[in-house]
Amino acid sequence: MEYTLTGGTLVSHGTKAHTGDLNIQDGRIVSRRGSVSVDLRGESYVYPSLISTHDHLQGNYLPAVGPQPGTFYLTWLPWDNDLKASETFRERSQLTREDLYALSGYKCLFSGVTTVNDHFPQKINSAILPTLPIRAILEYGLAHECSSYDLKWGDGIEVEHKRAVENKWPFITHLCEGFDEESMRGVETLESLGVLDNHCLLVHCISFSDADIKKAAQAGASVSWCGRSNMFMFNVTAKVRKMIQAGVNVTIGTDSSATGSENFLAELKYDRNLYRSMYGEDLPAEKMFEMVTHNAAKALWMGDRVGTLDEGKLGDILVLKAGNDNPYENLVNASMENIELLILAGMPIYGEMRFLDILGGTLPSGYTQIKVSGRPMFVKGDPAGLYSEVRRKIGFKKILGYLPFEDN
Ligand SMILES: [Fe+2]
Missing domain, CATH: 3.20.20.140 (Metal-dependent hydrolases)
Structure with missing residues (x-):
């Protein structure tokens, strides 16, 4: 899998936040542009994931x-x-x-x-x-x-x-x-x-x-x-x-x-x-x-693999909607509904449907679709099924605030 996120503001340790491309290949951040690209249109910040x-x-x-x-x-x-x-x-x-x-x-x-x-x-x-x-x-x-x-x-x-x-x-x-x-x-x-x-x-x-x-x-x-x-x-x-x-x-x-x-x-x-x-x-x-x-x-003794957007690191990426001119304030004040895309070792695990091109254009097996703040999102696994199962076992409609998706 190789792809490029273009038109985002890259935010990483040791460099000033700047507009640029982020290229991912075989799970890692690389310098070479990928064959698939998604344009962030200057509306998003790209961070190492948390x-x-x-x-x-x-x-x-x-x-x-x-x-x-x-x-x-x-x-x-x-x-x-x-x-x-x-x-x-x-x-x-x-x-x-x-x-x-x-x-x-x-x-x-x-x-x-x-x-x-x-x-x-x-x-x-x-x-x-x-x-x-x-x-x-x-x-x-x-x-x-x-x-x-x-x-x-x-x-x-x-x-x-x-x-x-x-x-x-x-x-x-x-x-x-x-x-x-x-x-x-x-x-x-x-x-x-x-x-x-x-x-x-x-x-x-x-x-x-x-x-x-x-x-x-x-x-x-x-x-x-x-x-x-x-x-x-x-x-x-x-x-x-x-x-x-x-x-x-x-x-x-x-x-x-x-x-x-x-x-x-x-x-x-x-x-x-x-x-x-x-x-x-x-x-x-x-x-x-x-x-x-x-x-x-x-x-965690993982500084050689994660924590920055440097070339060679794993593609662990968090894309947030840019709602603040300062990218750091944007992160500290972010809420669950501000997440546009989350990537683990190059693999998108959660995101808006416009990023599905990275995964081949259709929902891959092992993924499901949910709705968060009115936005249809793809997600790895089946959190909605899990939530239903938990509620069935508990015997009532339990609310767990860290699960942000709306009931179907
Ligand atoms: Fe503890």
Whole structure:
């Protein structure tokens, strides 16, 4: 498959946004023009598609579960207990694990995310992740949290970290998600085990001290900031401005929708507002763009494959309607209805019907048609069938806000 998107504004790390052609061949971005071309008519921005560095794909069922009104948690542990006792959990238990993962795949797709980390042991997710319409990475080492009372995921911190180093993978763990003595020692724990380095993708980090921030920066570690989840559970989030100023590689995750934003685009808006309320100034939209593309690719040790529009990278592309003169503001303020086209490794997986020429002019097998904000769209798989099946199993017309399509 080879094709060219012409007449769009290309937006990528390291270059000024400019009008140009984007050529795709055999799944990758190339310099040679393709035999099929689609004209974006100067009305669209072309970005690398988005990367969410933290989610739990079994947990994207709604509504969210949190502390009693007017209270907040000290650690994640009471939340886990509340979740398991909740109506949300009871309801979602009527679905299969495959159903829940498929819903999450579409949560990502409909918000422009083509790469995500499902923070969960590979023993449980490795058979399901390849079935999703987007890329949920399989190559990572992990721990649940690095505390004595954590959920003991994986083969232990040192073994998982060593595997990550040997394979050039990230080592991903929740860290400092709480304010008990042990949570607050997270960085010391990693240091004492000799694993605090640039493979570490540390999730939440809400109780980081200034010294922890400095150590994380010096080690070259990355942080996944999940603002909505943090505020919902703890009424406080990471010291993001200090982390950025210190040189920490900051990225963004939704966490699961059981505590985080409904989807990734909602998370961007939430985090922008949160930053403004914390610091009285804007987190520059261009900085946020970097966090969800280039920085996130680096954090996942995928910078050689995704995160920019450079030649040779995989064709992971998000095309948004240009509704703002500033392409970065356009992204940060985007909603699901602004997505015109989403491409995974050169293959369009969701888009307006005018892009169907790339797929040969007719709806290929394995795709279906849906309607989003009045626009007929093609999509990989059958999200409408999934939604119907979920509603049948639950027994009523459940609304999951991250599925934007209209009922047929
Ligand atoms: Fe999490």
